[in-house]
Amino acid sequence: MDLLKIRRKLHAIPEIGFKEWKTQAYLKELLETMPQERLEIVEWRTGLAVKVHGTDSAKTIGWRTDIDGLPITEETGLPFQSEHPGFMHACGHDIHMTVALGLLTQLVQEPIANDVVILFQPAEEGPGGALPFREWLKHDQPAFLPDQIFALHIAPELPAGTVATKPGLLFANTSELFIDLQGKGGHAAYPHLTEDMAVAAASLLMQLQTIVSRNVNPMDSAVLTVGKLSAGTVQNIIAEHARLEGTIRTLNLESMLKVKKRVEAMCRAVEEAYNCRVSIDYGSSYLEVNNDEDLAETFLQFAESDEGVKALRSEAAMTGEDFGYFTEQLPGLMFWAGVSSEYGLHHAKLNPDEAVLDILPKFIHRFFKTI
Numbered sequence: 001m002d003l004l005k006i007r008r009k010l011h012a013i014p015e016i017g018f019k020e021w022k023t024q025a026y027l028k029e030l031l032e033t034m035p036q037e038r039l040e041i042v043e044w045r046t047g048l049a050v051k052v053h054g055t056d057s058a059k060t061i062g063w064r065t066d067i068d069g070l071p072i073t074e075e076t077g078l079p080f081q082s083e084h085p086g087f088m089h090a091c092g093h094d095i096h097m098t099v100a101l102g103l104l105t106q107l108v109q110e111p112i113a114n115d116v117v118i119l120f121q122p123a124e125e126g127p128g129g130a131l132p133f134r135e136w137l138k139h140d141q142p143a144f145l146p147d148q149i150f151a152l153h154i155a156p157e158l159p160a161g162t163v164a165t166k167p168g169l170l171f172a173n174t175s176e177l178f179i180d181l182q183g184k185g186g187h188a189a190y191p192h193l194t195e196d197m198a199v200a201a202a203s204l205l206m207q208l209q210t211i212v213s214r215n216v217n218p219m220d221s222a223v224l225t226v227g228k229l230s231a232g233t234v235q236n237i238i239a240e241h242a243r244l245e246g247t248i249r250t251l252n253l254e255s256m257l258k259v260k261k262r263v264e265a266m267c268r269a270v271e272e273a274y275n276c277r278v279s280i281d282y283g284s285s286y287l288e289v290n291n292d293e294d295l296a297e298t299f300l301q302f303a304e305s306d307e308g309v310k311a312l313r314s315e316a317a318m319t320g321e322d323f324g325y326f327t328e329q330l331p332g333l334m335f336w337a338g339v340s341s342e343y344g345l346h347h348a349k350l351n352p353d354e355a356v357l358d359i360l361p362k363f364i365h366r367f368f369k370t371i
């Protein structure tokens with residue numbers, strides 16, 4: 001398989017969660033070109049599960065890749081940039097998928113003893129494909145449910161060829177946050193006859209920023225980011241509607257509940273102060289990613305002794321990943337894979353170094369042979 005060509009094709013067709021139809025069709029087309037003797041393939045919504053039978057299997061090892069893109073307009077100017085206006089693989093899932101395909105190729109060419117199941121999972125960026133995929137595997141396709149599971153995420157800030165992880169907590173709990181404010185708008189010249197939702201939203205946004213600094217134990221950690229704030233229609237009408245869109249990140253569920261309680265209290269206070277209605281929708285939430293302690297040590301020791309990569313021990317991050325629903329029930333490990341990009345995840349100019357396509361599939365194949 002020409003991994004470079006495949007990555008560029010996948011990069012050009014980003015699709016958001018549970019709409020990855022073209023991506024799925026292309027993945028299926030590629031799978032059909034492979035020798036089929038060892039392969040078993042099942043479809044789940046816009047995803048796929050592919051089993052590669054081993055030569056003398058004692059267990060099933062899982063590899064999960066996410067397949068969705070983001071609603072971001074690409075600004076890389078690359079010749080193979082997104083053909084879908086307003087959408088981009090700005091979180092590296094095109095690289096993730098290509099690494100998974102490279103691993104599949106390796107496994108087909110040189111099978112290992114154990115069975116390997118590769119999960120092409122939709123909707124990581126939202127609303128979350130891991131939980132329903134896991135449940136479907138458990139109840140409808142138990143032969144495809146792995147005994148242990150691995151995944152990677154690209155790390156733009158690390159050099160290509162680096163892999164980094166840690167035992168225990170790697171990624172945070174997340175909850176999306178959507179807040180709508182509704183009041184009485186009106187003429188810009190008559191503010192005393194209205195309730196200005198632009199002002200109410202601005203005030204709420206500033207109050208929300210005190211939750212992490214004033215309500216979360218300083219020895220704990222949390223993030224509350226409002227990534228989008230919108231209000232009103234034109235310059236001389238007082239806004240009757242405003243909306244805040246954000247995300248909450250914590251290191252444990254207790255802190256998540258505490259942050260949400262404070263958000264709710266502040267929204268009630270804004271209702272009172274600005275004589276309006278405020279509604280909260282928490283959208284989708286993900287569990288923290290907890291790496292299995294033994295798998296993490298085994299992986300790090302292997303990577304430290306492997307000549308193809310450089311291993312690092314990393315810190316936990318406030319990123320979210322629905323891979324946490326796999327590590328909730330299966331021993332699992334996620335690691336960062338460096339891709340040397342000047343621009344980071346979720347940036348319109350993210351440009352991962354494609355050299356990793358030659359490094360990572362072979363490295364994972366070598367690792368899978370040893371476990």
Ligand SMILES: CC(=O)N[C@@H](CCC[C@H](N)C(=O)O)C(=O)O
Binds near residue numbers: 125174246247320321
């Ligand atoms: C790796 C990564 O960037 N993951 C996303 C997951 C987003 C979950 C959800 N849409 C939310 O914003 O809470 C991230 O933003 O960390």
